[in-house]
Amino acid sequence: MPWQPSDIWKAKLNLLVFNCGSSSLNYKVFATAEEVHLRLLGSGKAHRVGVAGSQPSFIEHKWLGQNRSAETAIPDQRRAAQIILAHLKEIGVQIHAVGHRFVHGGSQFNRSVLLNETNLGRLRECLPLAPIHNPNTMSVIEECQHTLGIIDQYVCFDTAFHAGMPPESFRYALPDEVVSRFNLRRFGFHGLSYQYVTEEAATYLRLPLDSLKLIACHLGTGGSSVAAVLGGHSADTSMGFSPLSGLIMGTRTGDLDPLVPLYMIEMLGETEESLNDLFNKKSGLLGISALSSDLRDILKAAEQGSSQASLAFEMYSSRLRKTIGSYAALLGGFDALIFTDDIGINNPPVREAACQGLSWCGVILDPEANKQAPVDAISEISSTVSNVHVLSIPTDEEWVIGQEGARLLKGGQHADL
Amino acid sequence: MLIFEPGFSGIQWWRSRGEGDVEKGFISATDEMIALIDNQEEAVAYVLPNGGAAFTDEMTRVSPESISWAEQAVPIYRDPNQRIVDLAKIGFSTRPSLTQVWLCDTAFFCGLPIYTRAFALPWEYFNLGIMRFGGDGFFHRWAWEASRSLRSPGKIVSLHLGDTPNTAAIQSGSQPRVVETSFGFSPLATIPSRTGSGEIDPNAILLLLHEGWEVKEVESMVTQQSGIRALLGSRGGWNDVMDLAGKGVERAVMAYRILLQQVVKSVGSCLAALGGAEVILIAGEEIDRSSKFVDAIRQGLEFTKIKIEVMDYDRGAELEKTIRNFIQHQTS
Numbered sequence A: 001m002p003w004q005p006s007d008i009w010k011a012k013l014n015l016l017v018f019n020c021g022s023s024s025l026n027y028k029v030f031a032t033a034e035e036v037h038l039r040l041l042g043s044g045k046a047h048r049v050g051v052a053g054s055q056p057s058f059i060e061h062k063w064l065g066q067n068r069s070a071e072t073a074i075p076d077q078r079r080a081a082q083i084i085l086a087h088l089k090e091i092g093v094q095i096h097a098v099g100h101r102f103v104h105g106g107s108q109f110n111r112s113v114l115l116n117e118t119n120l121g122r123l124r125e126c127l128p129l130a131p132i133h134n135p136n137t138m139s140v141i142e143e144c145q146h147t148l149g150i151i152d153q154y155v156c157f158d159t160a161f162h163a164g165m166p167p168e169s170f171r172y173a174l175p176d177e178v179v180s181r182f183n184l185r186r187f188g189f190h191g192l193s194y195q196y197v198t199e200e201a202a203t204y205l206r207l208p209l210d211s212l213k214l215i216a217c218h219l220g221t222g223g224s225s226v227a228a229v230l231g232g233h234s235a236d237t238s239m240g241f242s243p244l245s246g247l248i249m250g251t252r253t254g255d256l257d258p259l260v261p262l263y264m265i266e267m268l269g270e271t272e273e274s275l276n277d278l279f280n281k282k283s284g285l286l287g288i289s290a291l292s293s294d295l296r297d298i299l300k301a302a303e304q305g306s307s308q309a310s311l312a313f314e315m316y317s318s319r320l321r322k323t324i325g326s327y328a329a330l331l332g333g334f335d336a337l338i339f340t341d342d343i344g345i346n347n348p349p350v351r352e353a354a355c356q357g358l359s360w361c362g363v364i365l366d367p368e369a370n371k372q373a374p375v376d377a378i379s380e381i382s383s384t385v386s387n388v389h390v391l392s393i394p395t396d397e398e399w400v401i402g403q404e405g406a407r408l409l410k411g412g413q414h415a416d417l
Numbered sequence B: 001m002l003i004f005e006p007g008f009s010g011i012q013w014w015r016s017r018g019e020g021d022v023e024k025g026f027i028s029a030t031d032e033m034i035a036l037i038d039n040q041e042e043a044v045a046y047v048l049p050n051g052g053a054a055f056t057d058e059m060t061r062v063s064p065e066s067i068s069w070a071e072q073a074v075p076i077y078r079d080p081n082q083r084i085v086d087l088a089k090i091g092f093s094t095r096p097s098l099t100q101v102w103l104c105d106t107a108f109f110c111g112l113p114i115y116t117r118a119f120a121l122p123w124e125y126f127n128l129g130i131m132r133f134g135g136d137g138f139f140h141r142w143a144w145e146a147s148r149s150l151r152s153p154g155k156i157v158s159l160h161l162g163d164t165p166n167t168a169a170i171q172s173g174s175q176p177r178v179v180e181t182s183f184g185f186s187p188l189a190t191i192p193s194r195t196g197s198g199e200i201d202p203n204a205i206l207l208l209l210h211e212g213w214e215v216k217e218v219e220s221m222v223t224q225q226s227g228i229r230a231l232l233g234s235r236g237g238w239n240d241v242m243d244l245a246g247k248g249v250e251r252a253v254m255a256y257r258i259l260l261q262q263v264v265k266s267v268g269s270c271l272a273a274l275g276g277a278e279v280i281l282i283a284g285e286e287i288d289r290s291s292k293f294v295d296a297i298r299q300g301l302e303f304t305k306i307k308i309e310v311m312d313y314d315r316g317a318e319l320e321k322t323i324r325n326f327i328q329h330q331t332s
Helices: A077-090 A117-125 A133-148 A176-181 A191-204 A259-268 A274-282 A282-287 A294-304 A306-330 A343-348 A348-355 A369-372 A399-411 B030-038 B064-094 B123-127 B137-149 B203-210 B215-224 B227-232 B238-248 B250-274 B287-304 B314-332
Strands: A013-020 A027-030 A040-047 A058-063 A066-070 A097-102 A150-155 A212-218 A225-229 A231-237 A334-340 A389-392 B001-005 B011-016 B023-028 B041-048 B057-062 B097-105 B156-160 B168-172 B175-182 B280-285 B309-314
Touching: A013 A077, A013 A399, A027 A399, A040 A077, A058 A077, A058 B250, A066 A077, A077 A133, A097 A133, A097 A274, A097 A399, A097 B123, A117 A133, A133 A150, A150 A369, A150 A399, A176 B203, A191 A225, A191 A231, A191 A334, A191 A389, A191 A399, A212 A306, A212 A343, A225 A306, A225 B250, A231 A306, A231 A348, A259 A274, A259 B064, A259 B203, A259 B215, A274 B203, A282 A294, A282 A306, A306 A348, A306 B250, A306 B287, A334 A343, A334 A348, A334 B041, A348 A369, A348 A389, B001 B030, B001 B123, B011 B030, B011 B064, B011 B314, B023 B030, B023 B314, B030 B064, B041 B064, B041 B314, B057 B314, B064 B137, B064 B215, B097 B314, B137 B156, B137 B168, B137 B314, B156 B250, B168 B250, B175 B250, B203 B215, B227 B238, B227 B250, B238 B250, B238 B287, B250 B287, B280 B287, B287 B309
Parallel strands: A013 A097, A097 A150, A212 A334, A334 A389, B001 B041, B041 B097, B156 B280, B280 B309
Antiparallel strands: A013 A027, A027 A040, A040 A058, A058 A066, A212 A225, A225 A231, B001 B011, B011 B023, B057 B097, B156 B168, B168 B175
């Protein structure tokens, strides 16, 4: 029985936002009123997209307080989008525009854009930059064109937030000709999330964002990074040319000495292909622990006495702590430390380990507040004597995409590049 | 006493005729080095930049066995290691009765805690020798001893400013226990050096290989064409950056800012690894030429209220003292 939404169609525009992960597809539908103001109508998520395994893939939908979930075969993101669009049609939700998260906009894009033929062409040039995420998102864009016909679509870039980083943050110390020929620079990622949580932090602290020095840790189940944010602008971030560098992640190694891959090829018989697989898919928590890429499994196994799991957690949290310390020094002190995304929100032991021994830069955690922090709301977890506010803030990338869309569409113009 | 230390373009040497009287030079031809060894009556020391997993002692007598260890370590930091191993082999075969030692610059870091020593790779690669060896160990040992003489016992962050800038975090105790370094598998990690790249996304290295570059080409690019040289767009080192940035030369200003940013971040990383420190000791050869840079570090870290000490480091003289102590210790 389809739902019968009542008053939601009075809104001027309904925005559908897609957030394409490597094995998931999130969506949210927002109504926009006359002003740039969003109201969430419904949401959902396709799980285990393209994942072969014992558990089936499924799609859940949340509309007007009701939840629905259905198991179904979802071989790829395009199929997931097809099912979601069919569902929206079935329940009678009209869509006026679609927004997408696009992981890597390279040097082509430094802000959100409405899609026209020119922009689509430039977007296609960015596909190889994030070989998993970017083509997935492109397939969802194409599915929307196919199903919805002529409709406004726009993309928001995870790299755009960092596009204004100063040269000392984005420039690698490599020869000019190599830098320009291969476009080698630090791009940084998770920008939509950083935009959201830093604005939320400013609102919570009741201080203008442009007066704040913030360090935000976006700790996801797949990728994780840290950003130093000065006055609302990215000053530095731990991911670089690709989402591989920086922190230790589920299956990614994070920072490595540049000579390590070269030595491994010369002396250990590895190849460029084998290392690509190794560094991106078999390292990180999974590689160290030989157990799991999932931090929850690591914490559980460590509790049960697995020394490799304990080591994996120690390496993970020590790298995180050192990265926070490096940004504290870079910013010359800071106002708030933010934890967000799945791991950052759901795991008090990670936050506790990350903050340990950071009193030299003003961070003192309240262990009880940390344990009690809700997973669905902003929460301050620092001690009252801490100079730095420590905040746990659930992120909402789709909200940022919705806001960007309302702004772009209100302008009615295809944004300049 | 004669000390050799290799770089990418040749070998630096120091020769002393007694305490404090040290002359130095730089040579690229092997026969000049042999002539120096031939005239040496006391001892010859060879600085091995990266001893890999085999060298756990800071000083080791040159012997057929230790030469074979050093040979195994060559591929880790190919050109400088190869250069000094070749020289040591000649020195050992021509003057076998002379006291000759390796000074292994990574041995100080053998005690790095395992969670710092290992990379986040499957464990089998650790056993194959893929780990953080650190480097510049003799500098950091000197810094630790100097901090004790400054009556600042306890945790220190030591920062070496110069052509290969790097940091270490050292715990308090009767012996130095190092817990963090900005160096990695080799001196290439983190901070750009005279011709070395500093931190690079591993996927960027793989991209170049994917585009058809040979391993040797990439290696030569990141070790010899990058760092300060690439940032300046011409040959030059640390002191050139300090001097030219002071005169407002655009590329030098960018190099200065990149170096400052990476140095300050590395110090912050060390502070986090230690949980704070009693003193940050900054030193380098001709440290006065870096005074503005040091002031900028001071300013950036003022909020921590941690004491910053600045000292001149005379590498030749300090290495000589170390060797004398070692030989004295051995004979007594």
